[in-house]
Amino acid sequence: MSEKLVQCLIVIGDALQAVSLDRLRQRGGWDWDLFDEVLARVEQQTPQFQALLVTFLCSPEARRADQVAALLAVDRLSAAYTYWTRLFPPRQNHDDSMFVLSLLHDLSEKVEHAIRVIAPPAE
Numbered sequence: 001m002s003e004k005l006v007q008c009l010i011v012i013g014d015a016l017q018a019v020s021l022d023r024l025r026q027r028g029g030w031d032w033d034l035f036d037e038v039l040a041r042v043e044q045q046t047p048q049f050q051a052l053l054v055t056f057l058c059s060p061e062a063r064r065a066d067q068v069a070a071l072l073a074v075d076r077l078s079a080a081y082t083y084w085t086r087l088f089p090p091r092q093n094h095d096d097s098m099f100v101l102s103l104l105h106d107l108s109e110k111v112e113h114a115i116r117v118i119a120p121p122a123e
Helices: 002-019 021-027 032-058 065-087 094-118
Strands: none
Touching (some): 002 065, 032 094, 065 094
């Protein structure tokens, strides 16, 4: 079960890598196409992530508190990101773009942390 959850997190993380500082430098900055692409990819994965999260949380196996906290942090921030950016899409000004980028970077950090906490240690 946790393998599917990790794979879903990896897909979300890969989508978020499009807005990493290195990738933005390569692209020459933030633009509407990038905004639409990343938002669509995160939204596309959200139902699957939430379904896997529910299954993970309802499993009879004991769950560590750090795993639950990491997954709930991803769920909260991805919901906030998709909600706020659909209601208030960034305009082509610096402040709006920075707000969206900060949400994306925060979400990326939460996803990376959740993967580290959930994934079994490498042997």
